[in-house]
Amino acid sequence: MTNYETFEYDVLVIGAGGAGLRAAIEASAAGVTVGLVCKSLLGKAHTVMAEGGMAAAMGNVDDRDNWKVHFADTMRGGQYVNNWRMAELHAKEAPDRVHELEAWGAVFDRTKDGKILQRNFGGHRYPRLAHVGDRTGLELIRTLQDHGIHQGINVHMEYTIVTLLKDGDRVVGAFGYDRERGRFRVFRTKAIVMATGGLGRAYKITTNSWEGTGDGVSLAYHAGAELMDMEFIQFHPTGMVWPPSVKGILVTEAVRGEGGVLRNKDGKRFMFDDIPDNYKSQTSDNPEEGWRYTQGDKNAKRPPELLTRDHVARCINREVKEGRGSPHGGVFLDIAWIKEKIPNAAEHIKKKLPSMYHQFIQLANLDITKEPMEIGPTTHYAMGGIRVDGETQMSSVPGLFAAGECAAGLHGANRLGGNSLSDLIVFGKRAGEFAAKFAKENDFAALDLTQVEAAEQEALEPFGRAAAAEGPYRVQYDLQDMMQSLVGIVRREDEMVRACDEVEKLKARAAKVVVHGHREYNPGWHTALDLKHLLTCAEAITRCSLDRKESRGGHFREDFPEKDAEAAKVNTVVWKAADGSMKLRREAITEMPAELKQVIEDMK
Secondary structure (H helix, E strand, O other): OOOEEEEEEEEEEEEEOOHHHHHHHHHHHHHOOOEEEEEOOOOHHHHOOOOEEEEEEOOOOOOOOOHHHHHHHHHHHHHOOOOOOHHHHHHHHHHHHHHHHHHHHOOOOOOOOOEOOOOOOOOOOOOOOOOOOOHHHHHHHHHHHHHHHHOOOOOOOOEEEEEEEEEEOOOEEEEEEEOOOEEEEEEEEEEEOOOOOOOOHOOOEEEEOOOOHHHHHHHHHHHHOOOOOOEEEEEEHHHHEEHHHHHOEEOHHHHHOOOOOEOOOOOOOHHHHHHOOHHHHEEOOOOOHHHHOOOOOOOOEEHHHEEEEEHHHHHHHHHHHHHOOOOOOOOOEOOOOHHOOOOOOOHHHHHHHHHHHHHHHHOOOOOOOOEEEEEEEEEEOHHHHEOOOOOOEEOOOOOEEEHHHHEOOOOOOOOOOHHHHHHHHHHHHHHHHHHHHHHHHOOOOOOOOHHHHHHHHHHHHHHHOOHHHHHHHHHOOOOOOOHHHHOOOOOOOOHHHHHHHHHHHHHHHHHOOOOOOOOOOOOOHHHHHHHHHHHHHHHHHHHHHOOOOOEEEOOOOOOEEOOOHHHHHEEEEEEEOOOOOEEEEEEEEEOHHHHHHHHHHHHH
């Protein structure tokens, strides 16, 4: 390995958001050496953009809450194709993980008697989200970083991994480069934890940062791991659509949790028009009761604005499609109206939603205490990803673990708001714990130099192409445009068949893109290498969406608008065949134990 600087760790964690940091802390605590690789600077992971809170059934605001209610809510929200064991572990372990963060210095908002305050969020029966104003993700990252720097973790900032290295079936290393100078590096390891976040950059309109290009999902797939549930993409109902300075930026669900309402161009609160049967018993049918719920009335039912994200997004889409949308293709989200209900409403909003207020004043010259926001659905979250074992978080490839958004299972067909942050800390911990255990039980393996050389050659190919060839940005833009229009919030077979053909054409174009200049500070090169990951994710999403001929959660088929009882019994799994093609099968969901079935029945 004389040609490459080589680093050696028992456990290598790829990604430094909430899941990656928590995994690194846990692995280090187990006494193994840990390396942490991140694509941007430490502290800049997309987790910092999570605003509303982390869901954990602590019962601080409503003592009726417990893990069983949280489990039932998560399964109902995921439309019962979740990995039930992950949903059970998440509901049981989330409170301990939140209290752990508190012990490590997280400064949560407080109840009058000093407990961690919890707020309402869509799909949760009781106020369950521990929060820090509307900047909870930032506090999560700050706390984990402050705690993690004392654990002996070596951090490699602004590095990109381009391939995983294997010895037989097992992963034994990773090959990448530093983004600043373009120098190649080799990481030798016994176990890898993938914690790379989402893939929203496969779409034109997304809340995801520039990092969300599906790297981890694609790297795992090309290393032989199975992917699951890739058809389930969450379109967050409230992303800004106007003005252009804030297009796509997320408006936290906490705005609705604090009393914000959705109106069409005629001023009508349209969410009362369509309340699903399985949520009618828990949802208010009048504005007054909905308002009381947001103010903590335990006897009130939640307003329909706090139904699950997939349903709210489709209702907004319906209003726009039927001509009742806002001037720029969305609807209006109004928190300013609460001045009719409480004195000093403006100060109340600034206190409860400080980041929202300051962000839109500065970026859009819009005062949310005085006027409504113009919002619409935006690509937000991938429920699918790397298929993992519910207990250990290990993928189908020995030594390769995954946690957070790049892993599949917990959320099923639709993620409940707030379950993402508690997902990171619950399964980040588990991934780190079991990766360390695997590292202790296995030795380092020899690295195959031919794999490294092949990866280097592939990474450098764009520099050697004809100067007149197409650049990577055009291919990226066309992919995003195609996915937005053909495999978006509403799907049809003819459009997705077209999308499959388009993916193949885009693959051919991506294989010929040229990059100019040299390897230092070259964003064009980074984009050219990202295309492989984006195209892999796009193909998996499209193929899985074509195969699931029903509507469920984040997957809505206009040609199959109803749920199919048989489809509720399977997950969609894809993997890379020996010939390089993507294969698909339907995997039967293991039967839930009787005691968990009873929990769901009791919570209906």
